[in-house]
Amino acid sequence: MSSSVLYDAPGPRARMRNRIYSVIGTLAIIGLITFVIMRLADRGHFASEVWNTFNYANVRIAIRDGIFTTLKVFALAGALSLVLGALLAVARASDHRAIRWLATGFIELFRAIPLLITIYALWVLFLTYKSDLGFVGENNGFWALVIGLAVYNGAVQAEVLRAGFNAVPRGQVEAAYALGLRKSQVMTMLLLPQAVRSMLPTIISQLVVTLKDTSLGYIITYAELLYAARQLANTTLVNGQYIYVPVIMVVGTIYVAMCMALSGLATWVEKRGRRAKTGIAVAAAAEPAEAPGALDPSDPKGPTVEAEQAAAKTDEPPGKSG
Amino acid sequence: MNVLLDHFAEFREGFIGTVWLTVASSVLALILGVVLAGFRVSPVPPLRFFGAAWVTLFRNTPLTLLFLTIWFAVPQVFDFGFDPWTKALIVLSVYTSSFVCEAVRSGINTVPLGQAEAARSLGMTFFQTLGTIVLPQAVRTVLPPLSSIFIALTKNSAIAGAFSVTELFGWQKVLSDQGFAIAWLFLWVALGYLVITFTISGLFRLLERSLEVAR
Numbered sequence: 001m002s003s004s005v006l007y008d009a010p011g012p013r014a015r016m017r018n019r020i021y022s023v024i025g026t027l028a029i030i031g032l033i034t035f036v037i038m039r040l041a042d043r044g045h046f047a048s049e050v051w052n053t054f055n056y057a058n059v060r061i062a063i064r065d066g067i068f069t070t071l072k073v074f075a076l077a078g079a080l081s082l083v084l085g086a087l088l089a090v091a092r093a094s095d096h097r098a099i100r101w102l103a104t105g106f107i108e109l110f111r112a113i114p115l116l117i118t119i120y121a122l123w124v125l126f127l128t129y130k131s132d133l134g135f136v137g138e139n140n141g142f143w144a145l146v147i148g149l150a151v152y153n154g155a156v157q158a159e160v161l162r163a164g165f166n167a168v169p170r171g172q173v174e175a176a177y178a179l180g181l182r183k184s185q186v187m188t189m190l191l192l193p194q195a196v197r198s199m200l201p202t203i204i205s206q207l208v209v210t211l212k213d214t215s216l217g218y219i220i221t222y223a224e225l226l227y228a229a230r231q232l233a234n235t236t237l238v239n240g241q242y243i244y245v246p247v248i249m250v251v252g253t254i255y256v257a258m259c260m261a262l263s264g265l266a267t268w269v270e271k272r273g274r275r276a277k278t279g280i281a282v283a284a285a286a287e288p289a290e291a292p293g294a295l296d297p298s299d300p301k302g303p304t305v306e307a308e309q310a311a312a313k314t315d316e317p318p319g320k321s322g
Numbered sequence: 323m324n325v326l327l328d329h330f331a332e333f334r335e336g337f338i339g340t341v342w343l344t345v346a347s348s349v350l351a352l353i354l355g356v357v358l359a360g361f362r363v364s365p366v367p368p369l370r371f372f373g374a375a376w377v378t379l380f381r382n383t384p385l386t387l388l389f390l391t392i393w394f395a396v397p398q399v400f401d402f403g404f405d406p407w408t409k410a411l412i413v414l415s416v417y418t419s420s421f422v423c424e425a426v427r428s429g430i431n432t433v434p435l436g437q438a439e440a441a442r443s444l445g446m447t448f449f450q451t452l453g454t455i456v457l458p459q460a461v462r463t464v465l466p467p468l469s470s471i472f473i474a475l476t477k478n479s480a481i482a483g484a485f486s487v488t489e490l491f492g493w494q495k496v497l498s499d500q501g502f503a504i505a506w507l508f509l510w511v512a513l514g515y516l517v518i519t520f521t522i523s524g525l526f527r528l529l530e531r532s533l534e535v536a537r
Contacts (some may be wrong), residue, residue, distance in 0.1 A: 029371075029372055036399050039399045219481070255383055
């Protein structure tokens with residue numbers, strides 16, 4: 001049994017003991033779940049009338065519209081953040097000191113500020129100076145959310161890409177210059193494609209963070225999925241109580257499913273990248289945003305180590321909010 | 323500029339609120355995370371499953387949804403109520419613990435196999451191996467990711483402000499509702515967060531340096 005460094009393959013006595021712990025552990029977990037379910041059932045949250053509300057067309061439409069709005073914000077913010085991230089990463093690698101400093105300052109500032117505060121400030125700004133900015137329409141919340149997400153995640157993606165640049169062997173760049181390639185060619189033909197390729201799992205994982213953070217729209221009362229859910233629970237009275245518990249269960253499942261689908265994609269890309277014999281080290285998909293320096297748990301000596309170390313070198317690894 | 327000077331008391335209160343919430347949830351998240359990591363590497367399948375389920379669930383749920391859950395769903399299960407500050411503390415620690423767990427677990431996996439084998443051949447038990455051999459070594463690998471996790475936690479605590487807990491974001495919200503210029507408020511609040519996050523990364527850099535060993 002080599003799966004763990006911590007214990008030997010259990011002998012007869014250890015197996016017996018583990019079996020006892022297993023039974024106790026299972027009972028404890030089942031007990032906890034049963035307790036929660038019983039309590040919720042006592043309060044009538046599993047009554048058929050309560051769950052029947054999800055059969056109403058307008059309830060379904062509210063949830064569906066919430067999902068669409070969330071995905072719309074995510075798609076736009078995700079795309080913008082990737083573009084911004086690429087621009088910032090290139091700007092940070094620039095030879096002109098002013099551009100480099102500007103990009104670095106932008107990245108550091110927006111990475112250090114909680115995303116919620118950026119979004120809120122943008123929202124208030126749009127509301128206050130709507131006419132001065134030539135802003136028309138009622139989309140303040142939408143744009144505050146999209147721009148806030150794009151700016152914050154763009155700063156993080158820029159750092160991810162920079163780690164990708166660092167992972168490209170120095171000799172390649174030298175060889176490219178020796179062949180007479182221009183700086184822009186080195187960037188677009190050599191560094192960027194390899195950086196994207198090696199950091200793709202990390203980039204997708206950061207997109208998961210973007211997706212989760214769309215729920216901050218709730219706080220600026222923008223009608224994405226969470227806000228729609230809150231409105232729904234707030235206005236639906238069944239058997240004398242608001243249907244918070246069922247709505248939270250349903251919406252929670254939707255969020256977990258969406259995020260897991262995206263992180264599944266990241267893991268798949270990572271595995272695929274490992275298999276490909278391109279010589280490009282592929283970063284681990286596992287939570288770059290929270291723990292980018294951590295080595296890949298499944299494969300500590302795997303090909304990721306190099307890219308990971310490069311990622312660790314960007315000393316304050318991409319943080320996250322939300 | 324005047325906004326800060328005229329309302330320095332509120333600003334200070336918000337700043338202390340953020341620091342206090344961050345420190346308290348960091349400690350709780352660290353304890354929870356280490357326990358969960360212990361679960362995830364233990365030889366007992368249900369505990370491993372529990373740890374994995376915990377991490378998957380809380381890593382893929384938006385923090386705002388967790389705040390909503392503890393505000394509206396958890397009181398349905400437990401009769402005793404919590405004050406908003408405690409609720410925020412619980413949510414932030416539970417959410418962050420899943421990230422701490424993963425960081426600690428991957429840290430444990432970077433400890434060379436031979437170390438643990440040597441410990442076991444000396445007759446150490448699971449807990450002795452974990453406590454005296456593996457964890458102390460894992461700590462060094464885990465420090466950089468932990469630093470970014472706690473920085474993320476600081477920033478996440480802003481969401482608590484939106485749920486009526488006294489901290490920096492709440493201060494900004496109240497004052498901007500009173501009609502103060504948002505740009506200045508934004509700048510001051512941002513500065514407050516920058517001070518905290520730079521302190522955290524500085525502290526961790528010190529820790530890393532003091533724990534550094536030749537390997």
